[in-house]
Amino acid sequence: MLKIENLYASVAGKEILKGIDLDVKAGEIHAIMGPNGSGKSTLSNVIAGRDGYEITQGSVIYKGKELLEMSPEERAWEGVFLAFQYPVEIPGVNNTYLLKAGLNAKRKHMGLDELDAIDFMQIVKKKADLVELDHSFLSRSVNEGFSGGEKKRNEIFQMAVLEPDLALLDETDSGLDIDALRIVAGGVNKLRSPDRAVVLVTHYQRLLDYIEPDVVHVLADGQILKSGGKELALELEKRGYDWVLQEATA
Amino acid sequence: MNDQMNDHVHDRMSESATFTEQLQDRFVETQKSLPGAHESWVRVLRKSAMDQVVSQGMPNTRHEAWKYTDVKKYLDRLLADSVEMPSLNVSEEMLTAFSFDDLDSLRVVMIDGKVSQALSSLKNIPAGVRIESMADMFAKEPDVIEAYLHDQHVSGAFAALNNAMMSDGVYLEIPDGVVVEQPLHCLFLSASGDSASYHIKNLIVAGECSQVTVIEHYASIGESTAFINAGTDVELHAGGRLEHYKLQQSGSKEVNIGSIRVHQHRDSYYHSHSVAFGAALSRRDIHVEMNGEGAECALNGLYLVGGRQHVDHHTRIDHVRPNCRSRESYKGVIDGRARAVFNGKVVVHENADQTDSAQSNANLLLSDQAEIDTKPDLEIYADDVKCAHGATVGQLDMKQLFYLRSRGLSEDEARNVLMFAFADEVLTAIKVPQVRKYLERIAFEKLPHGAELDGLLG
Ligand SMILES: Nc1ncnc2c1ncn2[C@@H]1O[C@H](COP(=O)(O)OP(=O)(O)O)[C@@H](O)[C@H]1O
Numbered sequence A: 001m002l003k004i005e006n007l008y009a010s011v012a013g014k015e016i017l018k019g020i021d022l023d024v025k026a027g028e029i030h031a032i033m034g035p036n037g038s039g040k041s042t043l044s045n046v047i048a049g050r051d052g053y054e055i056t057q058g059s060v061i062y063k064g065k066e067l068l069e070m071s072p073e074e075r076a077w078e079g080v081f082l083a084f085q086y087p088v089e090i091p092g093v094n095n096t097y098l099l100k101a102g103l104n105a106k107r108k109h110m111g112l113d114e115l116d117a118i119d120f121m122q123i124v125k126k127k128a129d130l131v132e133l134d135h136s137f138l139s140r141s142v143n144e145g146f147s148g149g150e151k152k153r154n155e156i157f158q159m160a161v162l163e164p165d166l167a168l169l170d171e172t173d174s175g176l177d178i179d180a181l182r183i184v185a186g187g188v189n190k191l192r193s194p195d196r197a198v199v200l201v202t203h204y205q206r207l208l209d210y211i212e213p214d215v216v217h218v219l220a221d222g223q224i225l226k227s228g229g230k231e232l233a234l235e236l237e238k239r240g241y242d243w244v245l246q247e248a249t250a
Numbered sequence B: 001m002n003d004q005m006n007d008h009v010h011d012r013m014s015e016s017a018t019f020t021e022q023l024q025d026r027f028v029e030t031q032k033s034l035p036g037a038h039e040s041w042v043r044v045l046r047k048s049a050m051d052q053v054v055s056q057g058m059p060n061t062r063h064e065a066w067k068y069t070d071v072k073k074y075l076d077r078l079l080a081d082s083v084e085m086p087s088l089n090v091s092e093e094m095l096t097a098f099s100f101d102d103l104d105s106l107r108v109v110m111i112d113g114k115v116s117q118a119l120s121s122l123k124n125i126p127a128g129v130r131i132e133s134m135a136d137m138f139a140k141e142p143d144v145i146e147a148y149l150h151d152q153h154v155s156g157a158f159a160a161l162n163n164a165m166m167s168d169g170v171y172l173e174i175p176d177g178v179v180v181e182q183p184l185h186c187l188f189l190s191a192s193g194d195s196a197s198y199h200i201k202n203l204i205v206a207g208e209c210s211q212v213t214v215i216e217h218y219a220s221i222g223e224s225t226a227f228i229n230a231g232t233d234v235e236l237h238a239g240g241r242l243e244h245y246k247l248q249q250s251g252s253k254e255v256n257i258g259s260i261r262v263h264q265h266r267d268s269y270y271h272s273h274s275v276a277f278g279a280a281l282s283r284r285d286i287h288v289e290m291n292g293e294g295a296e297c298a299l300n301g302l303y304l305v306g307g308r309q310h311v312d313h314h315t316r317i318d319h320v321r322p323n324c325r326s327r328e329s330y331k332g333v334i335d336g337r338a339r340a341v342f343n344g345k346v347v348v349h350e351n352a353d354q355t356d357s358a359q360s361n362a363n364l365l366l367s368d369q370a371e372i373d374t375k376p377d378l379e380i381y382a383d384d385v386k387c388a389h390g391a392t393v394g395q396l397d398m399k400q401l402f403y404l405r406s407r408g409l410s411e412d413e414a415r416n417v418l419m420f421a422f423a424d425e426v427l428t429a430i431k432v433p434q435v436r437k438y439l440e441r442i443a444f445e446k447l448p449h450g451a452e453l454d455g456l457l458g
């Protein structure tokens, strides 16, 4: 589904990703862990198509196509979704409007009819219930005045509505209490299917108690230093990252 | 022969002297046909106003208040004949483009500077409320308007010229305690294709504890090159409330200049919404004097310009008495090679303690060649006051843009949505839903990338 080869990216002349290789197959869940500043958000942003990164080498093949040549919206239409680490507030832009415009643009791209207002509202309400998001949030401006946890839940809500094939969750679990964490995990598990893949960027093992990953990677200083099964996450939880770094330089 | 000699003399004088003398000639030629010519106070008022124009000269960019707004190339239009202008035949159907959906309103229509009784519709006016043509008031009841007009010390040559040449407009009088439910829609249409100037004068006298909504709406049919110089005087008596909309939707070749002067008495409330979309050049001066304790005013504004349009807003709020509150928020979206000017002055007079004033002006520049000159201006002569002001100039937020695109909105749509959200913050303050919708539609169509509006307005 997603095959990243030898990816190098820099920001403002500073090299941040230094040769990333990643192979995520349909149906799999991958967790990416690593110290702060190691490049996890950069990797997520590059996959989603954010401006401002210079890709100096490498390729990101998604469903057989080069993602790096697509605009962010084309990636969204093709089924890529990024749950942001820091979702931005957009005063004056209605949450529901955003989802309707996004979903219908995607449906159009897929050759499907646009949803009418009634069908759309039914979907939206069902998905809002799924992430236990009060319906009053639907008519509010995107993320405006939302608490940290509400913003994260709104991201998962959007994911549930847009039903991506490749979901990237950038520290969606950070700053959540245990109830919110369970809701977020529930949203991801609902999405799980043999045709879809999920990449979870996380600091904590605790999310992985709810969402069982197939593969765990350690990203440090712009490189994937180690990959393993879910037991690697437990080990990282216990021992931290230093030993991985030492092992890699040894 | 004599005229030719005069021309030679003028050639050697400064250009503006020549122009104001020509203007005075025109004034002398037309004053007898201007309304109220039989009344001595009107003649005195017009004459002294014209003297002010001549002594002061028409504005140029050396005048501080006109530093960024150059009217020079349009001034000749003020010399064109405007009194006997034949106006295009405007039908009822042509007005639907300028009406507000199903809004039940009172309507006065002016075509090329003259009130059209045929197109106006004034049904179910509450008892005692008067809605008249100013030309009629000058002709038949000059005494009624004298108190509000005769002793005017106006600042600025255009306001003075308006007093000298005012010909028609809307007179609205609301008795004490009367609430007018239907908004009064004053539609000023330019319909003639020729250069012409119109000196419109409106007068609103709102009695104690009265309430009314007035929509001053400037628009055009066809390719008008009119020069509109409007003046609206508002007397807002104790406890009165006025919602005042000023919608400037003039044709792309028109010049629309105007000033609004508001006298607020005790505990009155003045809410202004000034929206500018059209005209080659437009300039609006709003001057609010809070002369009574406990008065409150809110000035909102939105300008959306592109191409080579020029839009200028100057406001001045005088806190003369204690315990008054003023709020001001203007926003602008400037595209192409357009230029916008904002100058918001707040003067807190001596002893105007407990003044509470806040002002902001936010601008979005969409192109490298778009320009904004913005200046908040505070003068405080009292001690116990709360005043805040600020101006911002920016581009679209790249993080927001990426967020919307990552959810599947095309780049154009995402840009439109963000620009609209920025502008709509001003329009959401509009209390008449049909007017708000009408303006939102125009605002959206003015944005550079047309997209679907429905849904966004939800
Ligand atoms: N726009 C930027 N300009 C300069 N440096 C940046 C920018 N974005 C990220 N970085 C730097 O890149 C490195 C990786 O950041 P990031 O991808 O956010 O790490 P992580 O998500 O793993 O904490 C950090 O050192 C960060 O300071």
Ligand SMILES: [Mg+2]
Binding pocket: A040, A041, A042, A085, A170, A171
């Ligand atoms: Mg990060």
